[in-house]
Amino acid sequence: MNKVWIIARRELFAYFDSLIAYLMIIIFLGLSGFFTWLSTSSNIFLIGQADLQVFFSISFWTLFFFIPAITMRSLAEENRSGTIEFLSTKAVTDWQIVTGKFLSCLLLVSVAIACTLPYYWSVSSLGNVDHGAVIGGYSGLILLSAMYTSIGIFASSITHNQIVAFLLALMIGMFFHLLFGLLAGGQTGLASRVFEYLSSRAHFESISRGVFDTRDVIYFASIIFMGLFLSTIALGKRNWQD
Amino acid sequence: MACCKTVIYFIIGKIPTIMSIKVENLTKYYGEQKAVDNISFEIQTGEVIGFLGPNGAGKSTTMKMMTGYMAPSAGSVIIEGIEVSEDPLAIKRKIGYLPEHNPLYTDMAIIDYLCFCAEIQGVERRAIDDRIRVMVDLCGLDAEKHKRINELSKGYRQRVGIAQAIIHDPEVLIFDEPTTGLDPNQIIEIRKLIKKLGEQKTVILSSHILSEVEATCDRILIINKGKIVADGTAETLRKQATGEEVLKVQIETIAGESAETGLLGLSSVESVKKLSDKPNYFQVYSKAGQSSRKPIFDLCVQNQWYLMELSAIETRLEDIFRNLTTADPTISTSHGDDHLALTSKEEHL
Numbered sequence: 001m002n003k004v005w006i007i008a009r010r011e012l013f014a015y016f017d018s019l020i021a022y023l024m025i026i027i028f029l030g031l032s033g034f035f036t037w038l039s040t041s042s043n044i045f046l047i048g049q050a051d052l053q054v055f056f057s058i059s060f061w062t063l064f065f066f067i068p069a070i071t072m073r074s075l076a077e078e079n080r081s082g083t084i085e086f087l088s089t090k091a092v093t094d095w096q097i098v099t100g101k102f103l104s105c106l107l108l109v110s111v112a113i114a115c116t117l118p119y120y121w122s123v124s125s126l127g128n129v130d131h132g133a134v135i136g137g138y139s140g141l142i143l144l145s146a147m148y149t150s151i152g153i154f155a156s157s158i159t160h161n162q163i164v165a166f167l168l169a170l171m172i173g174m175f176f177h178l179l180f181g182l183l184a185g186g187q188t189g190l191a192s193r194v195f196e197y198l199s200s201r202a203h204f205e206s207i208s209r210g211v212f213d214t215r216d217v218i219y220f221a222s223i224i225f226m227g228l229f230l231s232t233i234a235l236g237k238r239n240w241q242d
Numbered sequence: 243m244a245c246c247k248t249v250i251y252f253i254i255g256k257i258p259t260i261m262s263i264k265v266e267n268l269t270k271y272y273g274e275q276k277a278v279d280n281i282s283f284e285i286q287t288g289e290v291i292g293f294l295g296p297n298g299a300g301k302s303t304t305m306k307m308m309t310g311y312m313a314p315s316a317g318s319v320i321i322e323g324i325e326v327s328e329d330p331l332a333i334k335r336k337i338g339y340l341p342e343h344n345p346l347y348t349d350m351a352i353i354d355y356l357c358f359c360a361e362i363q364g365v366e367r368r369a370i371d372d373r374i375r376v377m378v379d380l381c382g383l384d385a386e387k388h389k390r391i392n393e394l395s396k397g398y399r400q401r402v403g404i405a406q407a408i409i410h411d412p413e414v415l416i417f418d419e420p421t422t423g424l425d426p427n428q429i430i431e432i433r434k435l436i437k438k439l440g441e442q443k444t445v446i447l448s449s450h451i452l453s454e455v456e457a458t459c460d461r462i463l464i465i466n467k468g469k470i471v472a473d474g475t476a477e478t479l480r481k482q483a484t485g486e487e488v489l490k491v492q493i494e495t496i497a498g499e500s501a502e503t504g505l506l507g508l509s510s511v512e513s514v515k516k517l518s519d520k521p522n523y524f525q526v527y528s529k530a531g532q533s534s535r536k537p538i539f540d541l542c543v544q545n546q547w548y549l550m551e552l553s554a555i556e557t558r559l560e561d562i563f564r565n566l567t568t569a570d571p572t573i574s575t576s577h578g579d580d581h582l583a584l585t586s587k588e589e590h591l
Binding site: 081 | 313337346
């Protein structure tokens with residue numbers, strides 16, 4: 001665990017040492033802030049309810065684009081510059097490297113999400129807020145972020161190229177984000193239920209309404225684990241006998 | 243395998259008791275290509291070993307397998323009594339590795355970087371500052387220590403690379419081409435550093451530059467096409483290559499007559515070759531196991547000739563290297579040493 005944190009901390013410093021972290025946070029806040037407060041079609045004032053549902057459903061989309069941009073660098077850059085050889089010959093396992101990277105990206109996203117907490121304060125001074133729903137919404141965002149981060153890390157682990165990693169993460173993410181949901185709509189019976197379960201939207205929405213269902217948590221946890229597991233395998237591919 | 247051992251025992255003069263590294267039948271395939279072909283050798287604690295070979299000979303691959311970065315297709319590496327694949331974490335803690343091309347996190351400051359390396363290698367927290375100070379001193383980073391790595395010159399980057407490799411005080415150091423791309427001054431500095439480290443540690447370095455391994459290593463392993471083709475000190479390799487003595491002789495005779503027939507008449511002389519247009523300037527090849535120095539001197543005394551020059555031609559390691567690593571040994575005669583009999587180690591041993 002300690003090793004994981006050492007790697008994650010280095011990554012975080014690297015993000016905050018360059019412009020990446022600040023740019024990302026500003027873009028995220030700009031987009032979600034605009035749609036939550038200013039957009040003429042669906043802002044909070046128009047809806048007239050003191051809740052953050054608008055913000056959560058916007059973030060559902062912004063995080064989808066925002067996270068691959070953060071994760072694309074993590075392992076692809078190491079693969080490209082050869083520092084992966086440096087790192088893997090230190091006293092750490094591949095799993096620790098992957099989880100360290102995952103943790104650093106997730107923490108960066110969490111910082112960005114935490115920057116929106118003033119929204120909560122603003123809304124709560126406008127009217128009676130359903131605190132449970134807000135807590136649920138933020139938990140949902142974190143879980144969703146963790147899922148996309150894990151997918152992004154995997155995409156980054158199998159390539160040398162950051163752009164490829166970004167596009168690949170978007171492509172894989174697109175299935176969970178949208179396509180499985182659409183497929184579920186076009187099917188009936190078991191297939192429909194399977195696709196419905198695979199789609200992240202329903203799980204996210206139920207959590208962000210403040211309903212904690214272990215099935216949703218298991219859904220996110222298993223995708224996160226799969227992503228990290230596959231990344232570890234991808235890192236170990238230097239050992240494959242071909 | 244048996245040959246290698248014999249050579250090692252021969253060099254050391256006794257059966258070694260402490261083995262730092264033992265490599266057995268190490269093989270690595272890249273697809274169809276055999277990058278490392280059944281290599282076996284042993285390294286004693288405190289030895290400085292040079293892997294020498296042309297580019298693509300399998301030096302780096304061997305090193306990568308020794309560090310546990312890459313799993314071998316077959317064979318085993320045992321370092322300090324531990325099999326690498328069995329406990330890679332323990333091995334990685336014992337090893338300091340400088341990869342080829344020295345990859346570094348270039349956006350980090352030197353001190354932060356060294357601190358990260360120390361932490362990740364499990365150096366105790368309170369010892370870290372001290373270790374960093376020692377590294378900065380040892381590797382001569384003091385003048386640049388507040389810079390970021392991407393602001394450093396190549397020589398300094400290399401020093402940072404060495405510093406990160408030894409910060410956790412490993413028993414075994416593996417340096418893959420530590421001096422490539424450095425200027426001559428920097429090369430000498432790095433060599434000095436490696437020699438200093440070699441006083442206490444087992445050091446393995448690779449290079450395709452002969453003078454480098456000759457200057458820094460106790461023992462040289464010449465690797466070609468994934469095989470060890472020679473193993474020994476620079477001296478033994480030279481001896482292996484020149485079975486016979488080669489002398490350069492210049493004689494001044496009083497009347498200006500030729501000394502060639504006189505030289506050929508000596509019992510220990512195999513053949514004589516005229517060198518350049520100068521009168522009586524020869525290269526004399528002795529018969530195997532015999533020396534012609536004294537007979538040549540006696541011959542001059544007898545005839546009242548002046549002996550202007552009498553020097554032994556040392557086979558240069560370059561020639562041995564080229565002989566061992568090129569398919570056709572006849573193209574590798576840089577100063578007429580067509581008497582080098584050694585074409586492959588197997589043949590010689």
